[in-house]
Amino acid sequence: MTYRRTFLKQLGTVAGVSAFGRLLDVQEAFAAQLPVSALDESNSSSYALLRERYMLDSEITYFNHGSIGTIPRLVHEAHVGYLRVCESNPWLYMWGGEWEEPRARVREKAAATFGCDPADMCITHNTTEGFSTVANGLALGPGDEVVFSSLNHSGAGVCWYHNAPLKGFTVKEFEFPVLDVRDMSVDDVLNLYDQNISSSTRVLVLPHIDNVVGLVHPVKEIAQLARDKGVEIVAVDGAQSVGMLELNVSDLGVDLYCASPHKWLQSPKGLGLMYMRRELQDAVHPMWVTWGQARWRDSIRKFEDYGTRNLPELITLGDAIDFQLSLGTKAKVDRYRHLWEVFRAAALESDHVIWRSPDTWPMSASLFAVEVRDKVSTEVSQSMYQDHGFVFRPFRTQGLNTLRISPNVYNTEDEIARFFELTARL
Ligand SMILES: Cc1ncc(COP(=O)(O)O)c(C=O)c1O
Numbered sequence: 001m002t003y004r005r006t007f008l009k010q011l012g013t014v015a016g017v018s019a020f021g022r023l024l025d026v027q028e029a030f031a032a033q034l035p036v037s038a039l040d041e042s043n044s045s046s047y048a049l050l051r052e053r054y055m056l057d058s059e060i061t062y063f064n065h066g067s068i069g070t071i072p073r074l075v076h077e078a079h080v081g082y083l084r085v086c087e088s089n090p091w092l093y094m095w096g097g098e099w100e101e102p103r104a105r106v107r108e109k110a111a112a113t114f115g116c117d118p119a120d121m122c123i124t125h126n127t128t129e130g131f132s133t134v135a136n137g138l139a140l141g142p143g144d145e146v147v148f149s150s151l152n153h154s155g156a157g158v159c160w161y162h163n164a165p166l167k168g169f170t171v172k173e174f175e176f177p178v179l180d181v182r183d184m185s186v187d188d189v190l191n192l193y194d195q196n197i198s199s200s201t202r203v204l205v206l207p208h209i210d211n212v213v214g215l216v217h218p219v220k221e222i223a224q225l226a227r228d229k230g231v232e233i234v235a236v237d238g239a240q241s242v243g244m245l246e247l248n249v250s251d252l253g254v255d256l257y258c259a260s261p262h263k264w265l266q267s268p269k270g271l272g273l274m275y276m277r278r279e280l281q282d283a284v285h286p287m288w289v290t291w292g293q294a295r296w297r298d299s300i301r302k303f304e305d306y307g308t309r310n311l312p313e314l315i316t317l318g319d320a321i322d323f324q325l326s327l328g329t330k331a332k333v334d335r336y337r338h339l340w341e342v343f344r345a346a347a348l349e350s351d352h353v354i355w356r357s358p359d360t361w362p363m364s365a366s367l368f369a370v371e372v373r374d375k376v377s378t379e380v381s382q383s384m385y386q387d388h389g390f391v392f393r394p395f396r397t398q399g400l401n402t403l404r405i406s407p408n409v410y411n412t413e414d415e416i417a418r419f420f421e422l423t424a425r426l
Pocket residue numbers: 066067125126127128129153155156207209210211237239240260
């Protein structure tokens with residue numbers, strides 16, 4: 001590996017040479033095992049085989065990737081490998097600069113996943129942190145308005161409510177007609193945003209894919225509409241979209257895009273990603289600061305430097321991204337679509353399951369809502385888990401009585417069929 005040799009040559013210390021070599025040993029052992037298995041549309045067992053590459057309990061049918069993903073065994077092993085290397089000389093790895101270069105490469109991979117410049121990519125802890133950074137650090141005041149819909153997740157919403165009384169700006173949360181989402185078109189969604197953006201709106205917040213019914217918002221069109229109406233900052237919650245769809249934030253024309261790779265990128269828990277447009281970086285004060293801060297004044301890393309952090313975990317993010325890439329972005333999206341189609345078709349045929357999500361794939365994702373007729377969703381969820389090991393999330397908010405199903409590529413048609421069989425007997 002040329003990079004390895006060049007880097008090792010540049011390193012001055014013997015300790016440094018052997019230590020960096022050990023990190024590369026873990027990375028190379030990981031890379032040698034990719035691709036894990038090809039997703040093959042014509043061979044349904046390829047999906048079940050892929051599941052073997054995870055550590056999910058065999059008694060569990062995991063339909064809850066929208067809440068939290070599960071890490072592939074191979075990525076987990078790489079993580080353990082980095083932890084071991086780190087513990088062999090913690091000072092060296094945490095503070096000795098050894099993992100600066102690997103960290104830069106993780107940023108590059110994350111930026112490629114988002115379709116942005118690495119200089120605009122910050123490695124945070126989760127989506128909530130990204131939104132909190134901006135809500136805390138942006139100069140907003142009396143007369144300014146922050147707008148979002150009731151489909152906005154609290155991780156992208158509470159920070160604005162928290163700061164509004166401190167800074168004097170207002171928050172307008174408008175009702176999203178979630179019960180009618182099946183009948184909505186892209187234009188209906190656009191009109192809704194159009195009606196709720198006012199001349200005082202400085203910040204518009206929206207999910208790319210919401211976590212309740214899985215509507216894929218027309219982000220590019222909404223961002224353009226908002227700009228035309230004078231909105232300064234379009235801030236997008238990508239917690240459910242990164243790893244779910246092919247992304248190009250530069251093309252979307254937004255200012256902020258935050259995500260939680262522990263969901264659909266299957267990274268270790270407690271990692272986040274934040275794209276921030278250059279102009280916004282200059283306008284936002286960091287939420288937390290420490291001794292190294294002056295170094296990062298003109299860099300997005302000013303939002304990332306708050307003292308000691310879990311570098312082995314951060315380095316593992318690069319492997320999680322590589323793992324996902326090895327499955328193939330298109331193959332993954334095709335599989336998500338297939339599972340959505342199978343589930344929806346079964347719901348439309350069934351007497352007891354009602355489909356509650358958008359009806360067309362371009363507005364949909366591998367995260368959707370159904371209702372079991374005449375049953376309370378929280379009770380259905382509890383009994384399906386306790387009696388049959390099904391994991392999904394019930395919703396009893398906004399007039400909904402739904403189960404949110406969020407399968408990943410290795411979930412199978414048999415599992416879906418069993419869901420329908422079992423819920424018919426409730
Ligand atoms: C749409 C959406 N936004 C934000 C969040 C918050 O994510 P985190 O706790 O990783 O910040 C979630 C979590 O489920 C979510 O679904």
